[in-house]
Amino acid sequence: MLTRTKEPRVDKACRVKVWDVPVRLFHWILVSCFITAWLTLDNRYLDIHVFAGYVMGGLIVFRILWGIVGDSYARFRDFAFGWREAWNYMTMVLKRWPTRYLGHNPAGSWAIYLLLGLGLLITITGLLGMGGEERQGPLAGLLNYPQGESVIYLHEVLSWVMLGTVAVHLTGVATESILHRENLVGSMITGYKKAAQGTISAPPRRLVGTLMLVVIVAAGFSWFYGYLIETPEQPYRPFTGRQLPDNALWREECGACHLAFHPSLLPVRSWKAMMEDQSSHFDEDLFLEQEAIDKIETFLAENAAEQALTEAAWKINRNIPKTETPLRITETQYWIDKHKQISDEIWRDPKVNDNVNCAACHLDAEAGTFEDAAMRIPAGAGKSSTGIIKGIYEKITCIFSFNSSPSSIFTNKS
Amino acid sequence: MKRKLIFVTAIMVAIPLYAQADAVSELQAKYQTQSAGPFSAKAGEALWNKKFIDARxxxxxxxxxxxxxxxxxxxxxxxxxxxxxxxxxxxxxxxxANVEKIEKWFVRNCKWTLGRACSAQEKGDVLAFLKNL
Structure with a gap:
């Protein structure tokens, strides 16, 4: 054998269980969560992204506990290497003669601590950001919109750092697998490694593993249950925003010909201009009585974009130059940026019918909340919306499109 | 008891019908004072399906x-x-069922569809056509 082992050398090598079931499950589910989170950066998949985040956070908390109360190779005590040891190990790797560790090696354990820490920070910043920007989750409203946005930026930077760390970790695994002529990836799947005879195996801890799976599957079921019972008439909305101010007269009059666009979607000056010129309201004569106009205008002004009742309201308003008075929501820069990816085919589809009909895709357009993940392009609308390969390709290009900030998870940068 | 039930049901059915007949006939009476009438459902239907070219x-x-x-x-x-x-x-x-609403929609929709206001005769005809549908 080319390698040196920590254990006393014995002639006959045997297979030893090193990674118990909880450690292996932790590893691979964490991998799935990380990949899933990267593939669900688009707002439409926010519920999947958030679920991946919850599972990741839960797994990391579990792993920390397991590192304290678990057995043998899973314990932090087993791989509590100092920086110097990690450095020495790295220099040994460069000399192509590193010591073989049955559990985690010193460099690998540093990657693990880094990944655990980053994962935990990413979960926390995700929760804080979602509470601030989306007003969703257990920390809803703890931060305001600008604070939420900053935290989400941090969340993105940390995710890139974690991706980098994963790359280093993979390089390490590959290097060690080659140098020690053993399949470390396979070991993380089967749990076995070759070791000197007489080396003690780790207990499998199947019950803990089963419990992990049961909890995750149950959480997934309750999180996505809505999709199972939805109907075409009542599609499932993973997130519902808080009830916005409503007004019966506004809803009746403005909602008679088109969706009653919520006041929060345009600033006060836009609504004032619109109500002033009611005889030529986009090619129509409204013929409303002055009293009705006054009442509607008051409601519009009281809840206009300046009030930042929703994330969309805040973002629409901050991007309109003070010198401009847009009369259409679709003229605002925020709207334009957010709908760039919608193809002409989709706009032209009869089910969508141009950009006036927000409710064609936004399930909560009537409520005015415009939540992420409450969007669905109607089935079959536009030809490009089908095809798994194309879908994956689009997701990947979305991740690596640097032109819109370090890949905005809430693609709302502007 | 049964008779009472029939009576109440009859009234409940009759009220909306009455209100509707009332709004339509009230408006038609008004149009008649503007020297329109008599109104024909057939003329109303013809106007309903008539095609207009939008100038713009x-x-x-x-x-x-x-x-x-x-x-x-x-x-x-x-x-x-x-x-x-x-x-x-x-x-x-x-x-x-509501006079103001009917008038409001005539103003809006005649202007958009015909490019002009509808005459009292046209409005009366269309109401005659619609009320029996």
Whole structure:
């Protein structure tokens, strides 16, 4: 054998269980969560992204506990290497003669601590950001919109750092697998490694593993249950925003010909201009009585974009130059940026019918909340919306499109 | 007891019918004072289906563009995609029940469809056509 082992050398090598079931499950589910989170950066998949985040956070908390109360190779005590040891190990790797560790090696354990820490920070910043920007989750409203946005930026930077760390970790695994002529990836799947005879195996801890799976599957079921019972008439909305101010007269009059666009979607000056010129309201004569106009205008002004009742309201308003008075929501820069990816085919589809009909895709357009993940392009609308390969390709290009900030998870940068 | 029930039911059915008949006949009476009438459902139907060319866009417009030809079913706003509830009173008892509403929609929709205001005669004819649907 080319390698040196920590254990006393014995002639006959045997297979030893090193990674118990909880450690292996932790590893691979964490991998799935990380990949899933990267593939669900688009707002439409926010519920999947958030679920991946919850599972990741839960797994990391579990792993920390397991590192304290678990057995043998899973314990932090087993791989509590100092920086110097990690450095020495790295220099040994460069000399192509590193010591073989049955559990985690010193460099690998540093990657693990880094990944655990980053994962935990990413979960926390995700929760804080979602509470601030989306007003969703257990920390809803703890931060305001600008604070939420900053935290989400941090969340993105940390995710890139974690991706980098994963790359280093993979390089390490590959290097060690080659140098020690053993399949470390396979070991993380089967749990076995070759070791000197007489080396003690780790207990499998199947019950803990089963419990992990049961909890995750149950959480997934309750999180996505809505999709199972939805109907075409009542599609499932993973997130519902808080009830916005409503007004019966506004809803009746403005909602008679088109969706009653919520006041929060345009600033006060836009609504004032619109109500002033009611005889030529986009090619129509409204013929409303002055009293009705006054009442509607008051409601519009009281809840206009300046009030930042929703994330969309805040973002629409901050991007309109003070010198401009847009009369259409679709003229605002925020709207334009957010709908760039919608193809002409989709706009032209009869089910969508141009950009006036927000409710064609936004399930909560009537409520005015415009939540992420409450969007669905109607089935079959536009030809490009089908095809798994194309879908994956689009997701990947979305991740690596640097032109819109370090890949905005809430693609709302502007 | 049974008779009382029938009576109450009859009244409950009659009230909306009465209100509707009332709004339509009230308006038609008003139009008659503007030297229109008598009103014909057939003329109303013809106007309903008549095609007008919009001066600005050059496109054909008529009432069925949004309301469709089957007035017992919901239509769809041609520009905004908003669902328009059925216009036939038999399918939607809320229709033709309010004088102000009828007038308001005549102003809006005549201007858009015909490019001008409807005459008292035209409005009376259309009401005569719609009320029996």
């Amino acid at each position: 866009s050059g496109k054909e417009r008529n009432c069925t563009v949004c309301h469709t030809t089957d007035l017992t079913k919901a239509g769809k706003h041609v520009r905004t995609g908003k669902v328009i509830e059925p216009l036939a009173p038999s399918a939607n008892p809320k229709r033709l």
